[in-house]
Amino acid sequence: MSLCGGYSDPRVIDDRVKNWISHFEPQILEQASNSGLKNPKGPVKADSYSTQVVAGLNYKVLCTVGTDEGDRKIEVVLYAHWSIGAEGTPELTSVSVA
Numbered sequence: 001m002s003l004c005g006g007y008s009d010p011r012v013i014d015d016r017v018k019n020w021i022s023h024f025e026p027q028i029l030e031q032a033s034n035s036g037l038k039n040p041k042g043p044v045k046a047d048s049y050s051t052q053v054v055a056g057l058n059y060k061v062l063c064t065v066g067t068d069e070g071d072r073k074i075e076v077v078l079y080a081h082w083s084i085g086a087e088g089t090p091e092l093t094s095v096s097v098a
Contacts, residue, residue, distance in 0.1 A: 007050040007060055017061060020078055021046045024092045031095035032065060032074050040074075041066040047073075056081040059090065062098060073098035 021028070025044050032040040045064045052058040059078040064071050075098045080090035 005052070007052045007058075010048040010050050010062070013046045013049060013061075017049050017059060018046050020059075020090060021061060021063060021076065023089060024076070024078075027092055028063070028074070028076055028095050029065065031092075032097070035074075035095060035097050037065070037067055037072060037074070037097055039068045040072070044074075044076075054079070056084075057090075058093070 021044055025042050028044050029040045029042060042065070047062045047064055049059050049061040052060070057080045059080065061076045061078065063074050063076055065074055066072075075094075075096050077093040077095075078090040079093045080088065084090065
């Protein structure tokens, strides 16, 4: 159960979220590198996601990326304003090492 204003419980990845992660893969890898991950490599595999209601939805996506030191978990946050609708593409907000 999620807290008011908090993120939902983790959900199974759906095709829409998987496509968003693929769309942003180059930026995700660059930001993961800037966050201290050594030589992150694609493909970025989306494992699960949670949502948070704001003026739209935040999607916190737990992903796995390859590195020279093996697979690592990262957290990708996407923001989808209500105006983009069900078929729109959200904004990449942040990438951090999980």
